[in-house]
Amino acid sequence: MLVLGIDPGSIYCGYGCIETDGKRIVHVTSGRISLSRSDPLAVRLKNLYSALNDVIAQYSPDVSAVEQVFFAKSVKSALSLGQARGVTLAAIAATGIPVYEYSALEVKKTVVGYGRAEKAQVQKMVTVLLGLKHKPGQDDADALAVAICHAHSRKGLKKVKGEE
Amino acid sequence: MLVLGIDPGSIYCGYGCIETDGKRIVHVTSGRISLSRSDPLAVRLKNLYSALNDVIAQYSPDVSAVEQVFFAKSVKSALSLGQARGVTLAAIAATGIPVYEYSALEVKKTVVGYGRAEKAQVQKMVTVLLGLKHKPGQDDADALAVAICHAHSRKGLKKVKGEE
Numbered sequence A, B: 001m002l003v004l005g006i007d008p009g010s011i012y013c014g015y016g017c018i019e020t021d022g023k024r025i026v027h028v029t030s031g032r033i034s035l036s037r038s039d040p041l042a043v044r045l046k047n048l049y050s051a052l053n054d055v056i057a058q059y060s061p062d063v064s065a066v067e068q069v070f071f072a073k074s075v076k077s078a079l080s081l082g083q084a085r086g087v088t089l090a091a092i093a094a095t096g097i098p099v100y101e102y103s104a105l106e107v108k109k110t111v112v113g114y115g116r117a118e119k120a121q122v123q124k125m126v127t128v129l130l131g132l133k134h135k136p137g138q139d140d141a142d143a144l145a146v147a148i149c150h151a152h153s154r155k156g157l158k159k160v161k162g163e164e
Helices: A041-059 A075-095 A104-111 A119-129 A138-152 A154-160 B039-060 B075-093 B104-111 B119-129 B138-152 B154-160
Strands: A002-007 A012-020 A025-034 A063-068 A099-101 B003-005 B013-019 B025-034 B064-066 B101-102
Touching: A002 A041, A002 A075, A002 A138, A002 B003, A012 A041, A012 A138, A025 A041, A041 A075, A041 B101, A041 B119, A063 A104, A063 A138, A063 B101, A075 B075, A075 B119, A099 A104, A099 A138, A104 A119, A104 A138, A104 B025, A104 B154, A138 B013, A154 B013, B003 B039, B003 B075, B013 B039, B013 B104, B013 B138, B025 B138, B039 B075, B064 B104, B064 B138, B101 B104, B101 B138, B104 B119, B104 B138, B119 B138
Parallel strands: A002 A063, A063 A099, B003 B064, B064 B101
Antiparallel strands: A002 A012, A012 A025, B003 B013, B013 B025
16 A cells, blocks of 8 residues: 655645555655745646646555644744645545544644644654654655554555555 | 635635626635634645636636735734635646736726725615626625626736637
8 A cells, every 4th residue: 555645834735655555654755835935826836736746647656645724833834734734635635535634732642642742843753663764854854754643554554554 | 817816814715706707807706614613724725626626617717816915903813814814825826827916906996996995885886887686795796796806807807808
């Protein structure tokens, strides 16, 4: 099963694809979509939508996982993050692959073993768990962490075993 | 020139299309897209994207106008509104028509003459300005108000006169 994790953002959107047989997880690809600050907002969001479509078309994941968001620094950053997140969810749903959402707490607990872990710890554990030679960028690592969280979750394991 | 105004929301998204020659404005259509609360968020956002595509395909507006958002009741509502707004902007930009944004203050000032006007006053003035027989719903009226604001703005008038 191929799991695509996504960490949406209004300027950088991390993505990470892993393969799992329910026991082992293997890194397939990861990177980040960069959106130009000089583009008008609507154009930036349109570009995010089509870049996500390209990633999905290229790797054909079976399922996707996106971090759930409950908090933001401010109303302004919540609006900005919400816009990128909305486009991300709509773009994935349009391809027909199921979308699962996990809280940051669940993701960190699964990957680091501690729900309040720092971003650098997530980055380090993703590198170890996937046996990567080079530490991935922070956005890529966050996206891979959500994918790993799904692979380890009850829903992800059920999917691999064909129970749902 | 056909102007499509949109009032994005996570459950109801108002839309309103008007025609203007730079002097008069005529009501073309208005309504609201209803999203099912029982659908998962990603499916709801995907449905919003495709419903907006349908409206644009049906009326072929030359330009669109969406309300700019700076404030929200809470971080939670900002995230929710941001998601619907992001999908709206991406869906319009994907069709290639230009998107203009106006603050609620600008919209109310143009339509009612007072930036702090109540929603009911906007609804009433939209009815009068467009010579409608029946008062449009609140979401439809808000969308028509943004379209009227664009038609009356410097950008809208320039467009009609072919200056840009």
